[in-house]
Every structure is written in C-alpha cells, then in structure tokens.
Amino acid sequence: xxxxxxxxxxxxxxxxxxxxxxxxxxxxxxxxxxxxxxxxxxxxxxxxxxxxxxxxxxxxxxxxxxxxxxxxxxxxxxxxxxxxxxxxxxxxxxxxxxxxxxxxxxxxxxxxxxxxxxxxxxxxxxxxxxxxxxxxxxxxxxxxxxxxxxxxxxxxxxxxxxxxxxxxxxxxxxxxxxxxxxxxxxxxxxxxxxxxxxxxxxxxxxxxxxxxxxxxxxxxxxxxxxxxxxxxxxxxxxxxxxxxxxxxxxxxxxxxxxxxxxxxxxxxxxxxxxxxxxxxxxxxxxxxxxxxxxxxxxxxxxxxxxxxxxxxxxxxxxxxxxxxxxxxxxxxxxxxxxxxxxxxxxxxxxxxxxxxxxxxxxxxxxxxxxxxxxxxxxxxxxxxxxxxxxxxxxxxxxxxxxxxxxxxxxxxxxxxxxxxxxxxxxxxxxxxxxxxxxxxxxxxxxxxxxxxxxxxxxxxxxxxxxxxxxxxxxxxxxxxxxxxxxxxxxxxxxxxxxxxxxxxxxxxxxxxxxxxxxxxxxxxxxxxxxxxxxxxxxxxxxxxxxxxxxxxxxxxxxxxxxxxxxxxxxxxxxxxxxxxxxxxxxx
Numbered sequence: 001x002x003x004x005x006x007x008x009x010x011x012x013x014x015x016x017x018x019x020x021x022x023x024x025x026x027x028x029x030x031x032x033x034x035x036x037x038x039x040x041x042x043x044x045x046x047x048x049x050x051x052x053x054x055x056x057x058x059x060x061x062x063x064x065x066x067x068x069x070x071x072x073x074x075x076x077x078x079x080x081x082x083x084x085x086x087x088x089x090x091x092x093x094x095x096x097x098x099x100x101x102x103x104x105x106x107x108x109x110x111x112x113x114x115x116x117x118x119x120x121x122x123x124x125x126x127x128x129x130x131x132x133x134x135x136x137x138x139x140x141x142x143x144x145x146x147x148x149x150x151x152x153x154x155x156x157x158x159x160x161x162x163x164x165x166x167x168x169x170x171x172x173x174x175x176x177x178x179x180x181x182x183x184x185x186x187x188x189x190x191x192x193x194x195x196x197x198x199x200x201x202x203x204x205x206x207x208x209x210x211x212x213x214x215x216x217x218x219x220x221x222x223x224x225x226x227x228x229x230x231x232x233x234x235x236x237x238x239x240x241x242x243x244x245x246x247x248x249x250x251x252x253x254x255x256x257x258x259x260x261x262x263x264x265x266x267x268x269x270x271x272x273x274x275x276x277x278x279x280x281x282x283x284x285x286x287x288x289x290x291x292x293x294x295x296x297x298x299x300x301x302x303x304x305x306x307x308x309x310x311x312x313x314x315x316x317x318x319x320x321x322x323x324x325x326x327x328x329x330x331x332x333x334x335x336x337x338x339x340x341x342x343x344x345x346x347x348x349x350x351x352x353x354x355x356x357x358x359x360x361x362x363x364x365x366x367x368x369x370x371x372x373x374x375x376x377x378x379x380x381x382x383x384x385x386x387x388x389x390x391x392x393x394x395x396x397x398x399x400x401x402x403x404x405x406x407x408x409x410x411x412x413x414x415x416x417x418x419x420x421x422x423x424x425x426x427x428x429x430x431x432x433x434x435x436x437x438x439x440x441x442x443x444x445x446x447x448x449x450x451x452x453x454x455x456x457x458x459x460x461x462x463x464x465x466x467x468x469x470x471x472x473x474x475x476x477x478x479x480x481x482x483x484x485x486x487x488x489x490x491x492x493x494x495x496x497x498x499x500x501x502x503x504x505x506x507x508x509x510x511x512x513x514x515x516x517x518x519x520x521x522x523x524x525x526x527x528x529x530x531x532x533x534x535x536x537x538x539x540x541x542x543x544x545x546x547x548x549x550x551x552x553x554x555x556x557x558x559x560x561x562x563x564x565x566x567x568x569x570x571x572x573x574x575x576x577x578x579x580x581x582x583x584x585x586x587x
Contacts, residue, residue, distance in 0.1 A: 016248070016251060016348070019247055019248050020140075020157060020248065023142070023157070023189065023248065024142065024155045024157060026191075026239055026240070027142050027144065027153070027155055027187065027191055027239065028144070028152055028153050028154075028155050029240075030191065030237070030238070030239045030240050031127065031144060031153060031185070031187065031191055031237055031239070032144070032147075032152050032153040033071070033096075033097065033125055033237065034070060034071050034125070034126065034127045034144065034153075034185050034193075034237055035068055035069070035070060035071075035144045035145065035146050035153045035184055035185050036068070036069045036070070036071060036078055036094050036095060036096045036146060037066055037067075037068065037069070037094070037095040037146035037147070038066070038067055038068065038069045038078070038080050038084070038092065038093075038094055038095075038103070038117070038146070038183065039065060039066050039092070039093040039094075039095065040065050040066075040067075040084070040085065040089055040091075040092055041065065041089075041090045041091045041092075041093075042065075042087045042088055042089050042090055043088050043090055066146070066180065067080070067081065067084040067146070067179060067180050067181070067182055067183055068080070068081075068144075068145045068146040068180060068181050068182060068183040068184035068185075068197075069094060069117065069146070069183045069184075070127075070183060070184065070185045070196055071096070071124050071125070071126050071127075072116075072126060072221060072225050072230060073124070073126060073225050073230030073231050073232060074122070074123055074124050074125070074126060074231050074232055075121070075122060075124070075229070075230065075231045076101075076118055076119040076120060076121040076122070076124060077106075077116055077117070077118060077225055077228060077229075077230045078094055078103065078116065078117040078118070078119060079114065079115070079116060079117075079183060079196050079221055079225075080114075080115045080116075080117055080182075080183035081113055081114070081115065081182035081183040081196075081197070081198050082108050082109055082110050082112070082113045082114060082115045082198075083110075083113055083182060083198075084179065084182055084183060085105065085108060085115055089105070092104070092105070092117060094117060094119050095146075096119075096121070096124070101119035101120060101121055102119070102120075103117040103118060103119045104117065104118050105117060106118045106228055107224060107228055112169070112198070112216065113182075113198035113199045113214075113216070114196065114198060114216050114221070114224065115183075116224060116225070116228055118228075125236070125237050126193075126232055126236055126237065127185065127187065127191070127192065127193035127236050127237050128191075128192050128193065128236030128237065128238055129192060129193045129218050129222070129236070130187075130188050130190070130192035130193060130194050130218065132194065132195075132217050132218055132219045135160055135163055135171065135188070135194065136160065136163065136256050136259075136260075137159075137160055137161065137162060137163060137256070137259045137260070137263065137394075137397050138159055138160065138252065138255045138256035138258070138259035138260075138397060138399075139159060139160045139188060139189070139252060139256065140157065140158075140159055140188070140189045140248065140252055141157070141158060141159065141160055141173050141175060141186055141187065141188055141189075141194060142155050142156070142157045142175065142186070142187050142188075142189075143155065143156045143157075143158075143173070143175040143176070143177065143181055143184050143185070143186050143197055144181075144184050144185040144186075144187065145180060145181025145184040145197075146180070146181070146184065153185075154181065156175045156176040156177075156181070157175060158173055158174040158175035158176070158398075158399060159173065159174055159255075159397065159398070159399045160172070160173055160397075161173055161174050161212055161396045161397045161398055162358070162359065162394045162395070162396045162397070163394065164392040164394050165214060165358065166214070168217075168392075169216065169217060169220045170195075170198075170199065170214045170215060170216055170217060170220075171194075171195070171214075171215050171217060172212050172213065172214055172215070172358065172396055173186060173213060173214075173215050174211050174212060174213075174397075174398040174399060174400075174420070174421050175197075175213065176209050176211070177197050177209050177213035178209045181197055182197055182198060183196060183197065183198070184196070184197045185197075186215045189248055189249065189252065190238075190239060191237075191238060191239035193218050193236075194215060194217070194218055195215040195216050195217045195218045195220075195221065196215065196216045196218075196221055197213060197214075197215055198213075198214060198215070198216050199213065199214035199216075209457070210355070210356070210421065210423055210457050211355075211398055211420075211421020211422075211423065211457040212355045212356070212358065212396055212398065212421055212423060212457075254434070255350075255399075255434065257436070258350065258432065258434060258435070258436035259350065259352075259397050261333070261335070261436050262276075262335060262350065262352050262395075262397070262430060262432055262436060263352065263394070263395050263397070264304060264333040265277040265332070265333045265334050265335045265430075266303075266352050266395040266429070266430075267284050267286070267301050267302070267303055267310075268301060268302040268303075268354055268359060268360070268393060268395075269286065269290055269291065269299060269300075269301055269428065270299070270300040270301065270302065271290070271294060271299065271300075272290075272354075272357060272424075272425060273286065273287065273289075273290030273291070273354070273425065273427045273428045274286065274290070274352070274353040274354050274395075274425065274426060274427060274428040274429030274442070275290065275291070275301070275324070275428045275429070276334075276335055276352070276428075276429060276430040276438070277303070277326075277332045277333065277334040277335065278334050278335060278336075278337060278438070279332075279334050280331045280332055280333075280334055281325075281331070281332070282310075282325055282326030282327075282328055282330070282332050283313075283323060283324075283325055283326075283334075283477070284301070284310055284323070284324040284325070284326060285321060285322070285323060285428075285430075285441060285469070286321070286322050286324070286427075286428030286441070287320050287321060287322065287427045287428040287441060287443050288315045288316060288317045288319070288320045288321060288322045289317075289320060289427060289443075290322070290427050290428040291310075291312065291315065291322045291324060291428070292312070292315025292316075292317060292322040293317070296312070297311060297312050298310065298311055298312070298327075299312070299324065301326070302393050303326070303332065304393070305392070305393040308326050308327060308328055309326075309327040310324045310325065310326050310327065311324060311325050311327055312324050313325055313476060313477070313479050314475075314476050314479045314480065314481070314482070316472065316476070316482045318411060318482075318484060319411075319413070319464065319468065319469075319472065319482070319484070320411065320412065320443050320464060321441055321464060321469055321472075321476075323473075323476040323477065335430055335432070335436070335437065335438050336436075336437045336438065337437065337438045337466050337469070337470055337473075338433060338435070338437035338438060338439050338466060339439075339466065339467060339470075340416060340439040340440055340465040340466040340467045340468075341465075341467050343402055343405065343416070343433065343439050344402065344405070345401075345402050345403065345404065345405060346401050346402060347401065347402045347433065347434075348399070348400070348401055348433075348434050349399075349400060349401065349402055349416075349418055349420055349431055349432060349433060349434075349439065350397055350398070350399055350420065350431070350432040350434075351397070351398045351399075351400070351418065351420040351421065351422055351426060351429060351430075351431055351432075351442055351461065351463075352395050352396075352397055352429045352430050352432065353395060353396055353398075353422075353423075353425055353426030353427070353428075353429035353442060354395060354396060354425040354426070354429070355396050355421070355422075355423035355424065355425045355426050356423060356424060356425055357425050358396060358425075359393060359394055359395050359396055360393070395429075398420045398421035398422075399420055400418050400419040400420025400421070401418065401419055401420075402416060402417070402418055403417045403418060403419050403460060404416070404417035405417075406465075406534075406541065406544065407462065408540035408541060408543065408544040409444070409462055410444075412443065412444065412462055412464060413468060413484075413543065413544040413545075413547040413548050414464070414465040414467065414468045414544050414545070414547075414548045415443075415444075415462045415463060415464060415465065416431065416439065416440045416462070416463045416464075416465055417460055417461070417462055418431065418460070418461050418462075418463065419459060419460060419461075420461065421457045421461070422442055422444075422445040422457055422460075422461025422462075423445060423457050424445075426442050426445070426461070427442060427443055427444075428441060428442065428443070429441075429442045430442070431463040431466075438466050439463075439465070439466045440463030440464055440465050440466050440469075441463055441464045441466075441469060442461060442462075442463045443462055443463060443464055444461065444462040445457055445458065445460075445461045445462070465548075467548065468548040471548060471549055471550060471553075472550055475550060482550065483550065483551040483579050484546075484547045484548075484549075484550065484551065485546055485547070485549045485550055485551045485552070485553055485555075485577025485578065485579075486546055486547070486551075486577060486578055487520070487546060487575055487577065487578065488517060488520065488578035489515060489516045489517025489520045489522070490512050490514065490515055490516070490517075490520060490522050491512070491513050491514035491515075491516075492510045492511060492512055492513065492528070492539060492542060493510070493511050493513050493539070494510065494511065494538070494539060495509060495510065495511035495527060508527075508529055508535075508536075508537055509527035509528055509529040509536055509537070509560060510527070510528050510536055510538065510539050510542045511525070511526075511527055511528075512524060512525065512526040512527075512528065512559070520573075520575060521571075521573040521574075521575070522559070522573070523561065525561070525562060526559040526560070526561050526571075527559060527560040527561075528542065528557060528558075528559050529558055529559065529560050529570075530557065530558035531545045531546065531555055531556075531557050531558075532545070532549075532555045532556055532557075546577065549577055550577075551577055551578060551579035552576065552577065552579065553576070553577050554574055554575065554576045554577070555574075555575055555577060556572060556573070556574060556575075557572070557573045557574075557575050558570055558571070558572050558573075559571050559573065
C-alpha cells in the first residue's frame with residue numbers, strides 16, 4: 001500500500017504542472033464574472049496603519065488606483081480591501097464585465113482589512129461557497145484578481161498554509177498576493193468560494209507579497225453581507241469543466257497526509273524560529289542561529305500546543321545547525337531524514353515554519369516573549385516564563401519546487417534552493433519531499449536589501465541539505481565538537497584551458513597548483529574532477545563537497561593527470577580529511 005501511494009504521488013507529480021495549468025485556465029474562463037475591478041479616484045493618498053508613509057513614497061510612490069473586488073451578493077454588495085481605500089476617496093467605480101457602476105462604501109474596517117461597497121445592480125451571480133470547516137492544510141487554492149487591462153481574471157495558485165488565524169476569522173495561503181489582487185476571490189480546486197484576499201502581512205514592509213498572505217473566511221464575510229442586506233440567488237457560479245479535478249484530488253489527498261504528519265512533529269521556539277523532531281525520545285534539529293547563537297543551554301518550545309523545556313546537546317555555527325533534546329519522557333511524533341542527493345531540480349517540496357511568528361497564540365505574535373515575570377515563592381523572587389495564552393498553535397506550510405541543488409551560498413556549503421515561501425521565523429524548520437521526509441533544514445531567504453526588521457520572501461529560500469546534516473548527526477548526538485574536513489597539503493585554483501584535453505572543456509575540475517605534503521598522493525598539475533561521486537566543476541563546489549564531511553573521513557578523489565608523454569590518465573586517491581582546528585574561519 002505504501003509503495004502504491006508513492007507511485008500514485010509520483011504519477012500525479014509528473015502530470016501536475018499540466019493539470020494545474022488546465023485548472024487555472026478553467027477557473028479564469030468560468031469564474032471571471034465573480035471578480036470586479038475597483039477604480040478609486042482620490043485627491044489625497046496616505047499609507048495604511050502601521051506602514052510608514054515615507055517608505056511608501058520612496059519605494060512604491062502611491063497606493064494603486066485600480067485593484068480587485070468580489071461579488072458577494074446578487075443585489076450589488078462588493079467585498080474589497082480596506083487598505084486599498086486608504087486616503088481621501090473622492091469617487092469609486094466598480095467595473096463588472098463591460099459595465100461601470102458608481103459605488104459607495106457601506107462598511108470599512110482597517111483592522112480586518114475588509115470593506116463592503118454597494119453598487120446599483122441586480123441579479124448578479126455569486127460563487128458557490130465551499131465547506132470552510134472541512135478545509136485542511138495542504139488543500140490547493142486559487143486567487144482570482146481583476147485583470148487591470150482585460151476583463152479576464154488573473155489567477156495565482158498555491159495551498160492552504162494554515163487554517164486558524166486571528167480568532168479563526170482568517171486562514172493563510174501561499175498564493176501570490178499583491179496590491180492589485182487584494183480583495184480578490186480565493187477558491188478551492190472545485191472553484192468554490194473560500195474567502196477574500198486581504199492582509200498581505202502586517203509584518204512585511206509596504207505590505208508586499210511574502211508568500212503567507214491572509215484570507216478572510218467566506219463564513220465571516222457572509223455575516224457581514226447578511227448584516228448589510230445582502231442577497232443571494234441561484235446555486236452560484238460553478239466550474240463548467242472539471243476534467244482534471246479528480247486527478248489533482250488524489251495528489252492533494254496525498255500531500256495533505258504529508259502536511260499533517262509534518263505539523264505534528266514541528267517545534268515552535270519561543271525566542272522565534274522553528275525546529276522539528278527526529279526521534280520519538282525528543283531529539284530536535286534546528287538552526288544554530290535559532291538556538292545556538294543565544295548560548296542558552298535550555299530553550300522554551302511548544303509541540304502540539306504544549307510547552308516543554310529543550311536542552312542543547314551541541315551546535316555547529318559553521319554549518320548553522322543545532323541538536324537539542326526535549327526534557328520529557330514522552331514519546332513524540334517525528335520525521336524521517338531522507339537522502340537529499342536523490343532530489344532533483346523541479347521536485348516538489350514543503351516548508352514548515354512560523355513566518356513572522358504568525359503561529360503564536362491564535363495566529364497573532366506573542367508579545368514580550370523574552371521577558372520573564374517575577375513571582376514570590378517562600379519569600380524569594382523566582383523568575384518564570386510568561387504563561388502561554390490559549391490558542392491553536394498551528395505551523396504555516398508553504399509549497400513549491402526545488403530551483404537549484406548543491407548551492408555554495410555564503411557559509412552554506414551544500415544548499416538546496418527552493419521557490420516555496422521562506423520568511424523570518426521559518427529558520428530551523430524542515431524542508432520535506434512529497435513522501436513527508438526531511439531533505440533539508442530551512443535556514444536563509446534571498447534578499448536584495450538586507451534589513452533585520454524588514455525582510456520578506458523574494459522568490460527563493462535556502463535549506464541545508466539533509467545529506468550534509470546526516471554526516472554530522474552521529475557527532476551531534478554524542479555532543480562532540482564538530483570539525484569540518486579539509487584536504488591538507490595542497491593549494492588549488494581555477495585551471496587554464498590548455499590543461500585540458502581540449503580547450504572548450506574548461507569548467508571541469510579544479511587545478512592543484514601546489515603540494516606541500518607528498519604523502520597525500522597529489523601532484524602539481526592534477527585536475528580534481530570527482531570527490532566521492534560528486535563532480536567538481538569549480539572551487540566553490542570543491543569547498544562545498546569537502547566541507548560537508550567531518551574531519552577524519554576518508555574520501556575517494558579522482559584526478560586527471562597529464563603524463564610525461566602528454567597523455568591524460570585518471571587516478572583514484574583515498575584521502576583522509578584533515579582537522580582544521582588551527583584554521584580560523586569567519587562565520
């Protein structure tokens with residue numbers, strides 16, 4: 001049965017891009033009439049609450065005049081984003097199909113980021129609603145935004161990232177949200193209405209797309225619509241063609257199971273950051289910069305809404321991973337670690353984490369979490385952590401693909417690059433394949449402008465490969481100090497073209513330009529082309545491969561050597577990696 005499930009998932013993945021593409025087209029064709037274009041004319045523009053107007057002026061200049069809305073009643077109520085109505089509004093026009101309607105604001109709540117507009121129209125078609133209570137993490141969803149230059153809806157797709165946010169009025173989705181599709185319609189794979197896109201993320205600058213946007217649930221919107229005299233008619237708009245829906249459903253069901261297992265083994269670090277369980281006795285993996293950099297021997301964590309203490313075993317700042325042990329005799333759910341070398345570019349992956357701390361306490365950031373309260377006991381002042389507020393501690397899931405393998409990125413020696421959303425708070429969380437096994441530890445996000453407080457997903461994230469972690473795990477478990485291997489006695493450089501058999505082969509191997517220890521087996525002029533099955537095409541890849549092995553490991557190295565008669569031969573060397581204890585590294 002397990003093999004069959006994996007085969008089904010593989011078949012679905014092979015066909016997924018084509019199937020999802022068909023779904024996007026069908027949704028755009030059939031459901032465009034549910035989305036309207038809202039045109040605002042204002043004499044004065046201003047930023048929304050919490051976003052500095054100076055920054056808006058410098059970066060995006062102004063709030064757009066055209067954005068999206070959703071038809072939510074047959075008698076002319078339109079749902080929109082409150083943020084997009086900021087400033088002194090003079091006139092509002094709603095464009096539905098080929099018609100333009102003057103509109104007025106009948107409800108506007110900046111806190112919820114929801115507004116209701118009223119137009120003089122009758123017999124408008126509304127979407128059929130989904131069963132919101134049955135929605136699960138990992139379900140596919142689609143966001144329809146108004147086509148600014150056409151009457152066709154613009155569609156982005158993703159998954160439900162979290163089901164319970166802000167007192168259960170919202171869910172999170174990794175569909176791409178930006179200004180012009182705020183107020184747009186979010187539907188499930190059957191084209192049924194899930195909610196309204198809003199609150200891109202209050203923690204991100206300029207409310208830019210972070211990959212973890214918020215959706216105001218259809219059930220909550222219905223309460224507002226009913227309160228303001230909204231009416232519905234007929235059965236609602238439906239997709240006309242669901243040829244590929246059942247195939248996608250099989251893949252979705254498989255992924256939902258993967259997500260559920262991962263969420264149970266996820267660890268919240270209350271200082272901010274993520275981790276995950278790798279054994280039933282409570283071993284936890286995370287980043288060094290989450291748990292080790294603080295130099296605290298004990299951390300407060302949350303697993304499945306329950307608080308625990310977690311003790312540091314050891315941490316490696318050079319590789320940016322750390323191992324801890326939960327201080328409990330309980331048996332915990334855990335994730336298996338897979339071989340990341342089996343992964344390829346375009347493979348689907350999940351990221352599990354706590355971006356912007358949105359998983360804390362009912363979906364809102366937990367204030368002053370680092371502060372300790374003092375309480376009197378036996379005449380002495382004892383410090384104790386702030387008690388956890390009630391709430392559904394639910395990790396955020398994002399879905400994407402591998403975009404690059406074996407990246408040598410800063411101090412990440414063998415990184416996996418993904419386009420799944422990675423944000424502050426994701427650090428230390430697992431990168432999972434579609435079998436639900438760990439293929440990496442999420443650690444970094446791509447940034448053009450580095451700012452400690454204003455960082456958001458820019459389309460790529462980095463994870464430390466599980467292969468790298470697995471080689472060091474036995475040392476971590478024993479609490480040993482970790483040293484990364486290096487090859488003693490040689491100096492390397494990029495080779496010149498004439499050192500190859502043909503000039504156009506430049507780019508394969510690194511050149512040994514100096515040998516200080518003849519016992520290594522290297523000779524000046526050797527081209528290192530392979531280390532333990534890994535092809536070496538650059539100095540960066542050389543350092544990346546060697547550094548993922550602990551000192552003392554013996555590796556097989558293949559060199560291309562030029563003989564005295566001008567012929568090239570291959571030589572295999574068994575090299576024991578040295579201990580760079582005396583080498584000072586910058587971390």
